[in-house]
Structures are given as C-alpha cells and as structure tokens.
Amino acid sequence: MAEPHRRRRSISDIMRRYAADLEMLSEELGEALRAEGPSWDLKECCVEALCNVSVAPDEVVITADMPNTDPDTINVEQTNRDALEIRAEMKRKVRFQELGITHRDGEFRFFRCQTHVPVPVDMKRMKTTFKRGILTIHLPRTKGARTKVH
Amino acid sequence: MLHGLPDVGLVGLIATSHIISQMRLNEIAYVDSDLLPPVVVLHEGLPHSPLRIFGDSNLLATFGEAAIPADSIQPVIRKLVEWSQSKRVRLMVSMGGIPVQERQDLESVKVYGVASVPSLIKTLSDKGVEILHSGFLVGPYALLIRYCAERNIPAIALLAQSFYNYPDPEAAAAAIKEFSKITGIQIDVSKLVEGGEEIRLKARDMMKRTTEELNRMKKTQEYDLPLYV
Numbered sequence: 001m002a003e004p005h006r007r008r009r010s011i012s013d014i015m016r017r018y019a020a021d022l023e024m025l026s027e028e029l030g031e032a033l034r035a036e037g038p039s040w041d042l043k044e045c046c047v048e049a050l051c052n053v054s055v056a057p058d059e060v061v062i063t064a065d066m067p068n069t070d071p072d073t074i075n076v077e078q079t080n081r082d083a084l085e086i087r088a089e090m091k092r093k094v095r096f097q098e099l100g101i102t103h104r105d106g107e108f109r110f111f112r113c114q115t116h117v118p119v120p121v122d123m124k125r126m127k128t129t130f131k132r133g134i135l136t137i138h139l140p141r142t143k144g145a146r147t148k149v150h
Numbered sequence: 151m152l153h154g155l156p157d158v159g160l161v162g163l164i165a166t167s168h169i170i171s172q173m174r175l176n177e178i179a180y181v182d183s184d185l186l187p188p189v190v191v192l193h194e195g196l197p198h199s200p201l202r203i204f205g206d207s208n209l210l211a212t213f214g215e216a217a218i219p220a221d222s223i224q225p226v227i228r229k230l231v232e233w234s235q236s237k238r239v240r241l242m243v244s245m246g247g248i249p250v251q252e253r254q255d256l257e258s259v260k261v262y263g264v265a266s267v268p269s270l271i272k273t274l275s276d277k278g279v280e281i282l283h284s285g286f287l288v289g290p291y292a293l294l295i296r297y298c299a300e301r302n303i304p305a306i307a308l309l310a311q312s313f314y315n316y317p318d319p320e321a322a323a324a325a326i327k328e329f330s331k332i333t334g335i336q337i338d339v340s341k342l343v344e345g346g347e348e349i350r351l352k353a354r355d356m357m358k359r360t361t362e363e364l365n366r367m368k369k370t371q372e373y374d375l376p377l378y379v
Binding site: 050052067068094099100132133 | 253255313315347352355357
C-alpha cells in the first residue's frame, strides 16, 4: 500500500516548531523550578517581595513591590555576576494574624527578593529610586562589539 | 452586576471586595465547576467555592478568590454571562486594570471605559469617562464584554491604569469612583486608599498566582498596537 503523501516542511517551519516547543518547555521548567514554597521565611522573619525584571535596549530595569518599607533600610547587593539580592526592613512588623491567618504563628520584619539579571550589565553604575512603595533599579547594559552596516 | 475577577493589579478583585464589604452584601450563590482549580476557600472554618456571587435586591457581585486557569476562562465566563442573562441583569460592570509602565510615577490614575453597545459608549462619554477607542483586551473582562455584546446585554468595563503584576488598591479606588459616577451608588474609598499598603502586603500571593495565569493567556498582548490599514 502506498504511503500517504506527506507535505514536506521547510527548515523555517521546523525551526519555528522547535522554537515554540522550546519556549513551552522552558516555561514549564521555569514553573517547576519556581515550585513551590511559601512566599515567606519564618526563620529569617522575611516575606518575598514581588519582583519584575525587564530588559530594554540600554538598560535592565528591576522593580520590587515593597509596601510598608522604611526606604532608609533598603539594601541592594550583588550576590553573583548576574544576580542581585534586595533586602529592606518594614516600617512595622507584621504578624500572621494581621494577614488573616490564625493557624500559624510568627512575624515578619523584612522584605527580600533575589533576582537574576538576564544580560550583562554594569553593576557599578546601578541607580535606584523608591516611590509609592516600589523600588526601581536601573542597570546600564554593557555594550558588545558593534558592526557597521554598509 | 459587578465582576471582580483576578486580573492585572488585582484591580477588579480589590474594588469588588471593597464594595461587597462596604455594602454588606451576602453570599447568594457560587460557581461549582470542574474547570475551577481544586481549591476551597475557608471562611470561619467553613468551605466556600473560589468563585462566589454576593448580592442584595439591587446589586450582584461576582468575586473570584483564585485565579481562573487560562484554559477555563472561556467556558466559565460564558456561563456567568448566561446566568446573568437568566437573572435579567440590567447592566454588567467589570472593573479592571490596564497595565502601564512606570505606574509608580503617575500622580493620578486615569480610568478608561469600554462598552458592549453604542448607547453605553455615549453614557460613558457623557459621564466623563475616556473611551478606549482601539487596542486589545485579553482575559476575563475581554470575554465578558464580548459575550455580552453578542447577546446584546448592556455591559461596561472600567479599566484603571495600574501595575501589571503588583496589587494596586489606588487603581481600584479610581475605578470605584467612576463606578459611582455611572451607577449613582456611592462608595467611600478612603479605607482603600489609607489601607493600601496593608492590602498590597496581603494580596502578594494572589497576585503571584494571577500573574502566572495572565502570562499563560498572553495578557501582554494588551501592549500591542492594533493593525488598521
């Protein structure tokens, strides 16, 4: 019996398919890696701040949502070549009960956020601002070699 | 009927929760579906559905306490619209956020309006709400407006400029103010503004889960430019 006719796929179709599969896999992997603990650490008395990293052509911008934070206590530290840790003290400590949880006991005094910087940046030129409880960190990107187009 | 479902900045959820509490609305119904996550919300030791309906004789409010999975949004919203139609709801109101970059630099929050029928566009304009003329909407509110338009049900969405993935009580307060202007139902938002930091702290986990679902439904398409040639 003759084999059913199969449409030949172009290299770009195949690459696109692979790219889509890869993207889905990396999303799943990311989720698996993020999985899955509480967003607080009783030992360290800290809660994890919501955090966002965006890459612009000239800089990487990291923001962190840190309500109830004393701005004078914010500390941003480079923990690795491509990683930052943000830590700040709350204006007042918060107990589980105040967050509506009665079956746990403990209090929180700090925000913490560890984040990966996805492209090379110049950490020495880091600039930070804090407004409406949002910490914004600007990290200029380091430039690679440039090619002139003729 | 109001809809407070998890979306950007949790604007609709925070706003609806505040209205339910201010107006002391009682739980009158809940959604039971295999499409919702296997979550039970405990209140005073008793189990509740993560998607409930509160109300009195004048106002109904949908309140979702767990992010609706991206794959389930269409059937869940379609059912909600059908149910509302069967109850002869006169106006559907969704309050939500429209993400803006550098939201923290905005001194005041703008609220944009969208409607399911032309007469409501005029009502919104007459009340001073700026119309979102073109662009994309993605997620529960997009579907609410679409399904209502298909059935000719009067519906509006009030979308306040907000953070994308941080809870935004200030945007919720701005949306409520517009809701009051349009419906004549007066809601005091001072608690929402004064207690904003506490709400942001409480809402972190909910925001995190919601962001995961928003990413799955490609919510960032709202930043895209529409193609009109």
